[in-house]
Amino acid sequence: MKRLAIVTTHPIQYNAPLFRLVALNPEVELLVFYTRNRGAVEHDKEFGQAVVWDIPLTEGYAHQTIDATNQKGKSALIQSIESWQPDALLVYGWNFAGHFSVMRHFYGTVPIWFRGDSHLLDPQPQWKRWVRKAWLTYVYRHVDHVFPVGSANADYYRWAGLEEEQMTTAPHAIENLRFNQKSTPAERALWRSNLGIEDDRPLVLFAGKLTPKKGPLHLLNAWKKIQQETHLLFVGSGELEGVLREEAKTTPNVHFAGFLNQSQMPLAYRFADIFCMPSKGPHETWGLAINEALASGTPCIVSDRAGCAVDLANSPWVTACSPSDTSSWTRELEKQLQIATRDETWRNEFLKRHSLESFANLISQRLLNA
Secondary structure (H helix, E strand, C coil): CCCEEEECCCCCCCHHCCCCCCCHHCEEEEEECCCCCCCEEEEECCCCEEECCCCEEEEEEEEEECCCCCHHHHHHHHHHHHHCCCCEEECCCCCCCHHHHHHHHCCCCEEHHHEECCCCCCCCCHHHHHHHHHHHHHHHHHHCCCCCCCHHHHHHHCCCCCCCHHHHCCCCEEEEHHHHCCCHHHHHHHHHHCCCCCCCCCCEEEECCCHHHHCCCHHHHHHHHHCCCCCCEEEECCCCCCHHHHHCCCCCCCEEECCCCCCCCHHHHHHCCEEEECCCCCCCCCHHHHHHHCCCCCEEEEEEECHHHHHCCCCCCCCECCCCCHHHHHHHHHHCCCCCCHHHHHHHHHHHHHHHHHHHHHHHHHHHHH
C-alpha cells in the first residue's frame, strides 16, 4: 500500500467525489489536508449569502483541517504531512497560504504533483506577463508533475517552463452520473410551470454568480432580440441581481430562480434548451458549469475567454462567442435554438474523457507505479 497526501483549501463539490474514488482503491491510503477552517456554513461574497451545500463533501475519505493562514499553521501543516510520511503529494493551487511552503519544503524528498487550471487567455500588459512568467518559472521548479485540465492549461504550464514529460492531461470533470439522468415530460412541464415558463417555449439558462465577471447583463442584452419566442432563466444570486430584476420589469419572459443548491441544479440544466456562460473574466479558468450542462444533455454557448472553449468549442454541443460581441451571441442563440437533434456520440465520448473515475485511476496508477 502507498500513501497519497492531498493539500487543498476546503471541501469543494467538484473534488470530494474524486477523493472518495481514490480512497476506494485498497492499495492506496489517502489523507486530504484542508488548509482553511471555513466551517459548515460559508458566506460567499459573490453570491451575497451564506451557503450550506446539500451534498456530502467530507464523507468517504480521511481528512484533516489545519488552518495554514499564519506561520504557526504553516509549520503545523508541514509537520503533520512529515509525520504521515506520504509517498507522493498532490497540491491544488500554489497561490494559497501554506501551499507553496509545502511545495518548497518537500520538493526533492517527496514527489510533488500539482493540479490547477490557469491559462493565458485573459489580456494582460506585456510587462505584467514578463513579471508573471519569471515568478511562475520559479514556482513550478518545485513541481515534479502536473495534471493539465485542458489545452489552454497545458499551454500555460509550457510557458511557465514545464517539459512535456512532466505533464499528463487529466481533463476537468464533475460527478457525471449525478447530472446524467432522465426525466419524464411531466416532470419537465411541472418544473417549468412553477417558474411561469411554458413547456413548449425554448428556455435559455444562465447559472452562476450574478456578477460583472460572469456577464449576465451581456446575455440579457443579447437575448432581448429574440425574447418574443423564448424565455430566459437566471439561476444564482449576486451584486447584479437587483439590476437584472429591474430590467426584467419591462422585459417579458425573464425569470429568476435564485440560488439553487447542488441537489437542485441537475434539473435546471436538464429542463433548459441552451445553457449560456458569457463570462468576460478575468480568471474563468475552465467553467465546470459547461461540464454539468453537457452531462445533463443541454448544449452550450460559452465565452471564448473560458478555458474550456479551446477544447470544446466548434463541436456539435458547444460553440463560443466573444464576451464583448452582443450581436454574435444573439445570432448564435437563434442558430442553436433551431437545432432539433445533436450527435450523442460526441457527448458520450466527452463524458468518458471528462470523468472523475478516469482521473482517480490515473492518480492511483501513477502512485502505485512510482
